[in-house]
Every structure is written in structure tokens, then in C-alpha cells.
Amino acid sequence: MRCPFCGNVETQVKDSRPAEDHVAIRRRRLCAACGGRFTTYERVQLRDLVVVKTNGRREDFDRDKLERSVRISMQKRPVEPERVDQMVSGIVRRLESMGDTDIPSKVIGEIVMESLARIDTVAYVRFASVYKNFQAADDFDKFVSELRPLAKSTE
Structure with missing residues (x-):
């Protein structure tokens, strides 16, 4: 593993432990050259996924991009x-087990929204506002008014 500080390829693993509910391994590393310490995560990847955008463009699936967008929607929320x-x-x-390596971005967005709706409705609305490209306050009003009957039925 290359050191992110000096680029040296000789790093030592100092500690390993399960992470993310035992679906990843967290490794603390030490660079032999500069003494820098950093953490890496090792995860099982069942297949290489490709995201098919609405305009037909294709790009490799990026877990970090997904995680960033979810964390942005969760900012300052009690989660x-x-x-x-x-x-x-x-x-x-869930995406890896769908059986196809080409996943439409629309499917990913819907799965994320479904997951966020179960955890935090504010984060759900935040994500939806970007995903559905809200342009005005009326878009929020309409979306939230559609959300209210769903929220009452789950109480």
C-alpha cells in the first residue's frame, strides 16, 4: 500500500479489525520511510459495477461518491x-446482487432514497431535492405534501 504522505510503497500493518458490521477490515498502517500513520479499509467486491447515466454515458461505480452524497444529505442530522x-x-x-453489472443511475437514486426514507426524512428530502433537481420552493412543497400521507400511514 502506497503511503499517502510520501508515496513510499513499503508500509506496515500495525492493527487490523473488523469494521462496518463485519463487511470490511480496517487496517492501521505505518510508513517505514516517513513514519506517517494512516487507515485503509478492505471490502469484498462481488463484481465491477458500471453506472449508466440518463444521457447514456457510462462510468465506473464509485462507492466513495455514493457515500459522500449520503453523508452530505445527513449533515447535522442525529444519525x-x-x-x-x-x-x-x-x-x-444490493446493487452487486442485482445480477447485472450495468446499473442505471435512476435505480441507484431510488434505492438511496428508499434507504434514507427509513432512516431520516430530512436527509431523504435533502437527497431528493438534488436527485430530482428541484428548481423552486414549489418543488419542495409538492414533494413534502406527497410525503405527508406516507408518513401518517407508517405511524
Whole structure:
């Protein structure tokens, strides 16, 4: 593993432990050259996924991009970081088990929204506002008014 500080390829693993509900391994590393310490995560990847955008463009699936967008929607919400990690891992496992390596971005967005709706409705609305490209306050009003009957039926 290359050191992120100096680029040296000789790093030592100092500690390994399960992470993200035992679906990843967290490794603490030490660079032999500069003494820098850093953490890496090792996860099982069942297959290489490709995201098919709405305009037909294709790009490799990026777990970090998914995680960033979820964390942005969860900012300042009372949700533990471990819960977010579990949710992202669950989404990735679900995508990998779909059987196809080409996943439409629309499917990913719907799965994320479904997962967020179960955890935090504010994060769900935040994500939806970007995903559905809200342009005005009326878009929020319409979306939230559609959400209200669903929220009452789950109480």
C-alpha cells in the first residue's frame, strides 16, 4: 500500500479489525520511510459495477461518491456515522446482487432514497431535492405534501 504522505510503497500493518458490521477490515498502517500513520479499509467486491447515466454515458461505480452524497444529505442530522456506513454497505451489496453489472443511475437514486426514507426524512428530502433537481420552493412543497400521507400511514 502506497503511503499517502510520501508515496513510499513499503508500509506496515500495525492493527487490523473488523469494521462496518463485519463487511470490511480496517487496517492501521505505518510508513517505514516517513513514519506517517494512516487507515485503509478492505471490502469484498462481488463484481465491477458500471453506472449508466440518463444521457447514456457510462462510468465506473464509485462507492466513495455514493457515500459522500449520503453523508452530505445527513449533515447535522442525529444519525450515527456507523449507521451511514451500514446503509451504504447495504446499498452496495444490493446493487452487486442485482445480477447485472450495468446499473442505471435512476435505480441507484431510488434505492438511496428508499434507504434514507427509513432512516431520516430530512436527509431523504435533502437527497431528493438534488436527485430530482428541484428548481423552486414549489418543488419542495409538492414533494413534502406527497410525503405527508406516507408518513401518517407508517405511524
